[in-house]
Amino acid sequence: MSLLVRNSSQVVTPIGRAARRGQALAELEVLEGAVVRCDHGRISFVGEEAEHGRRFDEPEVVLDAEGGCVIPGFVDPHTHPVAAGAREAELNRRLGGETYMEIARSGGGINATVRATRAATFDQLLQGALRRLDTFLLHGTTSIEAKSGYGLDLETEVRMLEVIREADRRHPIDLFPTCLAAHEVPPEHRDDPERFIGLVNDEIHPEIARRGLAEAVDVFCEQGVFDLDQTRRLLAGSDGRGWRIHLHADELTPLGGTELAVELGALSADHLVYVTEAGIDALAGSDTVAVLLPGTSFFLRSSFAPARRMVERGCVVALATDCNPGSSPTESMPMILALACLSMGLTVAEALVAATLNAAAAVGRADELGSLEPGKRGDLVVLDAPSFHHLVYHFGVNPVRHVVKDGRLVVRDRLLCPA
């Protein structure tokens, strides 16, 4: 199966198979009027149409970009896409002045979604996840990291990860599963969090590893959830299970989760709203990716992570939605790019690299995702706009017109193509 995207205004992409940092974060290749060809799910050519004509046969499918800009499909390296119910009432409570943690400690928050998720069947969770994935795809996202974490018991954590595996099979989007069994202390263990940590370490993590349901592990390292010492113990077995580490770190308070993530060689440290200078230094001297989630800051009306400082100090910065029913109910990477630029001060070029190549690095896949280069996966987006700047400039609407995943057209003229 071959596909050619022609008649673009420009093809815009970072170049390389590793994350970019510092001044190189803003480096994009901009090829005016270029074409992109995919064969057998991979990119086979990016360049001038005349050269394509000399080197390749007629493609089976031609997609006319009609003067739109072509960019790599977004990689979203931090999502919670499996969850039952919604928490719109908490938005009103927060608008009335209550904080996220106050709501969590009065029976709302993560544990409200845990109650709904435990009560939901596999099929109900799967249908909800597939609908969310459709929305991701319509907004140009072609791969996501996907966390469990609304079960907090063995049965439901397994169910969530099985939903992620089934959704990955059924949906064009690729899902990279992370076990977040230590997302919160569930109500039945509130009186003794150490008992819950024992359960996660002795039963939940080993069983999920035995079933091969996750490739990474995550912990919500936060004051009042899991402290540094507890987080360290929850992550101690990761290497032996072959799990990479992501960490919810320094989101609501400066606890030092960032430094712990770097010390443990984590793939990513995420949130980082309250990262300290020491945390920034640690990141800058490491390959751990700083995954920033400005949608969460926007939705919780909190401060934003110090993105500019982190870029200037040489940290690897990526962007993600944190899509979840409590703190960031959005699937839209274009919205996240707008916030990254207008509220955190990244340039549009930096934000685009952070949402593609660096986001691919945050899930350990910079070698095959995140840029438009021969050999990489055929994941691309055609924007309804003549330049990539419109991603942020034309804010608050969906700029995505067509999406190609693994060399196949999956969104055409803003509509999902039948499988």
Ligand code: NIG
């Ligand atoms: O990334 N911080 C912890 N976890 C999520 C929130 C989950 C929820 O509120 O349901 C986050 O913000």
Ligand code: FE
């Ligand atoms: Fe999260």
